[in-house]
Amino acid sequence: MIRKAVFPAAGLGTRFLPATKAQPKEMLVLVDKPIIQYGVEEAAAAGVNHIILVTGRGKNAIEDHFDVSIELETFLEARGKTEQLAEIRKVSNLINFAYVRQGEPLGLGHAVLVAAELVGDEPFAVVLGDDVIDAQPSALKQMADVFERVKGPVLAVERVPESEVSAYGVVDIAESLGDGVYRIKDLVEKPPRAEAPSNLAIIGRYILTPDIFPALRATAVDRTGEIQLTNGLRRLLKQRPIYGYEVKGVRHDTGNKLGFLKAVVYFALRRPDLAEPFRKYLKTIDGENRA
Numbered sequence: 164m165i166r167k168a169v170f171p172a173a174g175l176g177t178r179f180l181p182a183t184k185a186q187p188k189e190m191l192v193l194v195d196k197p198i199i200q201y202g203v204e205e206a207a208a209a210g211v212n213h214i215i216l217v218t219g220r221g222k223n224a225i226e227d228h229f230d231v232s233i234e235l236e237t238f239l240e241a242r243g244k245t246e247q248l249a250e251i252r253k254v255s256n257l258i259n260f261a262y263v264r265q266g267e268p269l270g271l272g273h274a275v276l277v278a279a280e281l282v283g284d285e286p287f288a289v290v291l292g293d294d295v296i297d298a299q300p301s302a303l304k305q306m307a308d309v310f311e312r313v314k315g316p317v318l319a320v321e322r323v324p325e326s327e328v329s330a331y332g333v334v335d336i337a338e339s340l341g342d343g344v345y346r347i348k349d350l351v352e353k354p355p356r357a358e359a360p361s362n363l364a365i366i367g368r369y370i371l372t373p374d375i376f377p378a379l380r381a382t383a384v385d386r387t388g389e390i391q392l393t394n395g396l397r398r399l400l401k402q403r404p405i406y407g408y409e410v411k412g413v414r415h416d417t418g419n420k421l422g423f424l425k426a427v428v429y430f431a432l433r434r435p436d437l438a439e440p441f442r443k444y445l446k447t448i449d450g451e452n453r454a
């Protein structure tokens with residue numbers, strides 16, 4: 164059972180400036196829910212009940228979002244707005260939250276290390292909130308089931324176009340174990356296209372074991388000045404098997420503008436209250452663009 168999930172959320176979100184000048188990028192909204200809540204709900208659906216958010220300066224809105232708001236609850240209660248009340252209570256009741264600050268922007272591997280003490284000596288998940296995955300069962304639940312089977316670290320992987328491999332950690336496969344599960348031979352962080360061992364990219368979900376911590380402590384910063392989780396995993400691979408798993412679902416990379424916009428449209432079209440009028444509207448602007 165995976166009880167804890169680490170959410171690195173210390174990044175500055177410079178790709179979305181000026182929207183992210185005074186607001187964390189994790190709080191940008193897909194329809195009516197902040198991006199990070201999609202990841203939190205996914206983790207909750209996998210049985211996670213402790214979330215460790217690795218934050219930095221200017222991220223208070225995330226803490227407030229997952230906290231109880233007595234003022235708002237009293238207001239909604241007094242006005243008999245029971246539906247909205249239930250919705251916001253769901254958020255604060257979802258799970259336990261702990262916050263730890265990264266301090267310096269030393270990369271994803273460092274963010275995971277900062278959470279070491281709160282994770283303790285048990286397997287845990289890492290969720291990169293930018294990747295929003297629509298899946299049933301939830302992506303992390305699928306991965307937790309694979310973890311039960313293989314009893315080793317599981318990284319979510321996805322085939323990406325070759326032109327995009329240099330934006331990801333890329334895995335080299337030793338063997339396929341069936342049903343989307345692979346044993347990994349090697350992994351490399353953001354290789355040039357010509358040097359990529361495959362087009363199987365690591366996407367933002369990991370189930371890790373606590374032996375990743377000593378491996379990360381022994382991992383030097385790379386040429387970008389960061390400790391890469393991929394390089395820590397590469398070190399750990401010398402000691403134990405590590406697995407890749409192709410999640411069955413639809414992933415949106417909301418960390419770039421086009422991916423973000425696609426995700427807004429995708430989730431709006433899945434909402435019973437919005438799908439029909441929104442689809443109608445989209446058809447009209449498509450016509451205008453062609454005219």
Ligand code: G1P
Pocket residue numbers: 271291294330331332333352353364365366367391392393
């Ligand atoms: C990080 C990881 C990379 C992984 C990616 C998935 O990179 O370092 O290995 O493929 O997340 O989103 P980032 O996107 O933070 O640059």
